[in-house]
Amino acid sequence: MRQRRFAFTNAANIAASAATAMALACLVPLGSAQAQDYPSKPIRLVIPFAAGGPTDTLGRGFAQQLSQVLKQQVYVDNKGGAGGGIGVDIVAKAPPDGYTIALGTNGPLAGNTALFKSIPYDPVKDLAPVARVAFVPNVIAVHPSIPAKTLAELIEFLKANPDKYSFASGGNGTTSHLGGEALKLATHTRMTHVPYKGDGPALVDAIGGQVPIIIASVTATAPYVQAGNLRALAVTSRTRSPNLPDVPTVEQAANLPGYEFAAWYGVVAPAATPPAIVKRLADATLQVIGSQHMADKLLSIGGQGAPMGSAEFGAFIKTEVPRWSRIIKQVGATAD
Structure with a gap:
């Protein structure tokens, strides 16, 4: 009797353990099964x-x-x-x-x-x-009427002419706007921000000289740089752009380590x-x-x-x- 009772108890324990294991097996790999499918x-x-x-x-x-x-x-x-x-x-x-x-x-x-x-x-x-x-970086560019040939020269030009010049961007809060504001803070220069609804209208006024400094996307600006309508001074990323490989970064052009305002x-x-x-x-x-x-x-x-x-x-x-x-x-x- 004792042997049979022991055998029955042992079998019940084994069955219970097997049921628990099966339940756990169903639960544990659920995420893995989802990922496999x-x-x-x-x-x-x-x-x-x-x-x-x-x-x-x-x-x-x-x-x-x-x-x-x-x-x-x-x-x-x-x-x-x-x-x-x-x-x-x-x-x-x-x-x-x-x-x-x-x-x-x-x-x-x-x-x-x-x-x-x-x-x-x-x-x-x-x-x-x-x-x-x-x-995707932006590029800082100027109308030919601005005498600066480099970003360092533009910074000195702005310091000598505080609040006399404006820069255009694709809109308030965009990377072009904030990149320009960060440049002002880092270089202690003063220029007025003029927001537009996109790079297109901003470029029209920059090319026309109404707002002679612009920060806009590389692709939108590059054709006008290549045509001589604008002069590119720096890109706002930590590395140069393959679209404008001869244009230095802000960090390179103005000795501003860590400057990066790219989308x-x-x-x-x-x-x-x-x-x-x-x-x-x-x-x-x-x-x-x-x-x-x-x-x-x-x-x-x-x-x-x-x-x-x-x-x-x-x-x-x-x-x-x-x-x-x-x-x-x-x-x-x-x-x-």
């Missing part, structure tokens, strides 16, 4: 700006290549407004399953926290960083997206960035690849939010 349906890539701009141009080329790498359709959905905030907020509130992602910029992912009175999402807490993709682009997902899916997206994104197709697409908008994985990109955003906020608050910039 991912993606099993089309992915929505939200572009938080209107169609036709540089973010849209980059995003469409990126979506096409990402579709090939993931072997699943990635389609673009333009949701512009509020400096990119509307589109990014849609992604922040989307189901965290990897099927709604965004190609964001330094605006909605960093600067908007200070540029707007309030935004409905936290770029650090409400989003999962997937990967940084690229950056950057990165992919984000909802905060609770499973890490395995984030990694799958990050690996695919980094593969796309390394392709010749994307190099050509970036060159067409004056950009350069600047790949960062998820962890590095997340740390980068955490440093960018206070950096952009600091300059925005210093100059008192607000959204249009």
Whole structure:
């Protein structure tokens, strides 16, 4: 009896252990199983700006290549407004399953926290960083009537003529505006900011000499530099632009270490997206960035690849939010 009772108890324990193990086996690999099956349906890539701009141009080329790498359709959905905030907020509130992602910029992912009175999402807490993709610099250029041939000469010219000259930008709170304000602060110069609704109208007045100093995107400005309508003095990135390879950086041209005010682009997902899916997206994104197709697409908008994985990109955003906020608050910039 004792032996049979022991055998029955032992068998019951074994059965209970097996049931527990099976239950755990069903629960533990759920995220891994999701990642293995991912993606099993089309992915929505939200572009938080209107169609036709540089973010849209980059995003469409990126979506096409990402579709090939993931072997699943990635389609673009333009949701512009509020400096990119509307589109990014849609992604922040989307189901965290990897099927709604965004190609964001330094605006909605960093600067908007200070540029707007309030935004409905936290770029650090409400989003999962997937990967940084690229950056696009601006160029500081002058009308030929300005005697400065270098950025250092322009700085000395402005110091000798405080508040007598203006600089044009593509709008309040843009990288061109904030880059100009940062240059003023770093060099103790004074010039008036004249915001325009985009680089196009700003360039018209710069070429006409009405606003003889301009900070605008490399691609928009380069044709007028090459035609002799404007003189390029420096690019606002840490490295030279392949679109204007003979033009030095601000750091090189004016001995301003660390100066960098370039637009950057990165992919984000909802905060609770499973890490395995984030990694799958990050690996695919980094593969796309390394392709010749994307190099050509970036060159067409004056950009350069600047790949960062998820962890590095997340740390980068955490440093960018206070950096952009600091300059925005210093100059008192607000959204249009």
